[in-house]
Amino acid sequence: MNTRSRSYDTDTIDSVLLGYIAGYSQRNISTITKIPRTTIREWIYDLKKGRIATPGSIEHAHYWVIEYSTEEVVEGICKICFQTRKFLNRIEDNNPWMTREEKEEGLWKNTLVK
Secondary structure (H helix, E strand, O other): OOOHHHHOOHHHHHHHHHHHHOOOOHHHHHHHHOOOHHHHHHHHHHHHOOOOOOOOOOOOOOOEEEOOOOOOEEEEEEOOOOOEEEEEOOOOOOOOOOOHHHHHHOHHHHHOOO
């Protein structure tokens, strides 16, 4: 493994390699993780040459990256393990950011996507 890789922890490298194994392009992985594509390309090369062990699963709290969309259902991708999940794109009536008065007045209904 090259010296530049040493500035990243093992979990980060494993995360990137899991994304590659899951079928994501180097460009997508770089965009999500903010790691240069040349570094990712070197890790993938090292993985193929057997210099890096194939990563197992990573125990972590998911860090969902969700793109802006006007669709009712949007897809999020975990920045760490590249798992995908669908999310409802709406504000619910139990929104913790709204005050009791706003909920009682039904202000949330104006922004609710049905």
